[in-house]
Amino acid sequence: MKTVYYFTADWCQPCKRTRPIVEELNREQKEAGFQIIDVDDNQELVKSFGIQAVPTFILINNGEEIGRIIGGQTKENLEKFIYG
Template sequence: MDIQNIAEFNEKVLNSDIPVLVDFYAEWCGPCKMMAPLVEELSREAKGFSVYKVNVDNVPEAADKFGVSSIPTFVVIKNGTEAARNIGAAPKQRLLELINKVI
């Protein structure tokens, strides 16, 4: 679920055949830690979409590509482009609404 480098991001996210919910986060971010169990839950329940986490400190190129300046930021990516975004912590229903807009 954790993307380790930009090559893996390109392969698993940008080249995905299905929409992808990307959680841009950092280890030191309190709200990010709060969202982690919810993101894991969404990943287990995912049908018709994938969920990946990108640590902005480890893969800054991915965060730069999507203009992420605040974390957590959740971006739904479809066909390699941004389809929806939520900045900040959000309830599960909000994240599902973002995903459901594009699947």
């Protein structure tokens, strides 16, 4: 199963617009799950993944990063990101 790490922050306006899309996809998708990560509460993960902007989406498959996109996204863009 693929996992999408969604790096976000409460103060980030694009994150606020994107979060409902992430939550909807998380309910709908069976082949991928989302992990919502607040950058202010998870500095070690932020550093280990080299996060420089939010929102950032990192696609993980079998423990390996296979994709990354930065910025607010539409539902369609996220589906393409996850499923190609």
